[in-house]
Amino acid sequence: MDFHAVWNTEERQQAAHHSRLLHSRRGVLAIAQGDRPRGCGYHSASSPGGGGIGGGGGGGGSYASPSSQSDPFPCFSRFLTDLNKTETASGWISDLELMHHYTSVSYRTFSHSSEAQKALQYDVPREALSYPFLLHQLLAFSAYHLAYLQPDCRHAYLMQAAQHQNDAINGMRGALLGAISPTNCHALFASSIFLTLSAFATYPSYEKYNPTFSPVDGMLDIFTLSDGMSAILRSSDDDIRKGPLREIFVRGCAGGDGDDDGDATATPADVEPSLQPLFDRLPRLSARLGEVLGRTTTTTTMTTTTMTTTTTAGNCGREGRKYTITSAIIALSESIAKVSTINIMSAPAEFRAVFMWPILLSTDYMDMLRLRQPAALVVLAHYCVIIHLAEPFCWFLTGWTRALVSVISEHLTGTPWEELVLWPMEIVGLGAYEPQLERMVHAMPITL
Structure with a gap:
């Protein structure tokens, strides 16, 4: 035409x-x-x-x-x-x-x-x-x-x-x-x-x-x-x-021919330096969330004005929740590993990680997120660290990190889940450990 x-x-x-x-x-x-x-x-x-x-x-x-x-x-x-x-x-x-x-x-x-x-x-x-x-x-x-x-x-x-x-x-x-x-x-x-x-x-x-x-x-x-x-x-x-747009979408290992997806298993030494702190933190996050989810059959969350109790969407059994959240964290880790071990000159690793994680998510995780399940919100807050790292060179990502982490923090304020988003808040510039921890000492405990 x-x-x-x-x-x-x-x-x-x-x-x-x-x-x-x-x-x-x-x-x-x-x-x-x-x-x-x-x-x-x-x-x-x-x-x-x-x-x-x-x-x-x-x-x-x-x-x-x-x-x-x-x-x-x-x-x-x-x-x-x-x-x-x-x-x-x-x-x-x-x-x-x-x-x-x-x-x-x-x-x-x-x-x-x-x-x-x-x-x-x-x-x-x-x-x-x-x-x-x-x-x-x-x-x-x-x-x-x-x-x-x-x-x-x-x-x-x-x-x-x-x-x-x-x-x-x-x-x-x-x-x-x-x-x-x-x-x-x-x-x-x-x-x-x-x-x-x-x-x-x-x-x-x-x-x-x-x-x-x-x-x-x-x-x-x-x-x-x-x-x-x-x-x-x-x-x-x-x-x-x-095809004709291969220069944009080409993938390949460093020194490769562009047709190999590479090894998605990265060691700590292989990870993109900017993504290293998040990559190192994810195993501990998975273990901590697994412990908390293992003690719950329902999830109670409190905002500053309301308290609600909901059951998880999809597979709502205790092991089902743990599996869904663990899988989402593994997907986040795999996204970081893949963008770190595959050399693509057309876009920064942080940018590619932003777009890789969503296509690895399960519908059960998205259902949990849609219902504002605390564990799903905690994982999303850690994904926001990647968006934050990509923001300086991606105008269309500007503001997303602070908007998301602010809403997540507000939703989890006053609950035991709050401590699990302190690190993402610190990274994106929305909080500091000492003031947050001091406030948490006086927070109302919520029965898990």
Whole structure:
């Protein structure tokens, strides 16, 4: 498909969208007024409010998507936005602004490898000309980045991001309903990468301003998306590694040929130095959580205002809980080991560990996390250390660590579980051992 065909298709979609807006008075006003904020680039309109843009849990609008019973790809649902309630439509000039920003700035924001950056700047957009769903997701990612860089203009950019992400997801659904082939798997995998990056990007670009946002639910949505896309595309792994985007996704051992996954068993001396303290701590954490879980049949948690007792989802037996939590910790350790022993120049080890752990998680662990089971929250707090280490070179991760650890700490305050998150709090800069321990001496004991 050539460039003109892609953009002619886009113009027809925009015309249809404008026609829908003309059925409402607010749509007519939005189109007539043009509502472009000063200094915010070329936007055909902007949203006057702050609600519901982007993915993630808590507070976001929901797109009219198939029900969970009929939707073959439910991992996408939380990242669709209902644009029938908005007052904006993206124009081709603003789309060109987004593409310009991607090819001049955004492509450089998650890889320091010159080979990978070249592929991201030239090869990915070239592939996107044949697959509009990838083109839409690139534009959505660029719009999220601009919303992050220009917070005063974020509503206009977020509206564009939502519109393009909706189109990307709908296009991906259509492609996935057909056959995943050696031809289209590259665009699908690239789209899944940028969709996941965009899911993370909703927090620093928008959700940090949203008081109703739940960081834990938002992270669960990202985990579900990552796991779903990984399962869908796993059969195309060999094609992806040898395809036109191989410079981005290539894997291999140091000195290897790029086709070997390497040995995922790392010794303490092999671990990436920045990840070493966490790697060393995980066996002790597993033993401690195993001891506590071995004494419980139900879990009682207390916040500052309420106390609730819940049973674990999934396999709710004592040994089942221990197995689920131990498996999650082992997966975290294996993630660190794998990114440490496999040499990939296209992305830092910390960045890769952020995305590796979610695809190794069990549904039982995610069910425990969804119910805010203390043991699951403790493990998540330790995963946040990896996000914290990756934040300095990944703008889309900015703020996630403090948001998550703050919520986890608040949830566990006044319970025996609190001591198990002191170290992550210290690492991310949310506490110090001495003040925390002093306060814990006077904390109300909760019967396990």
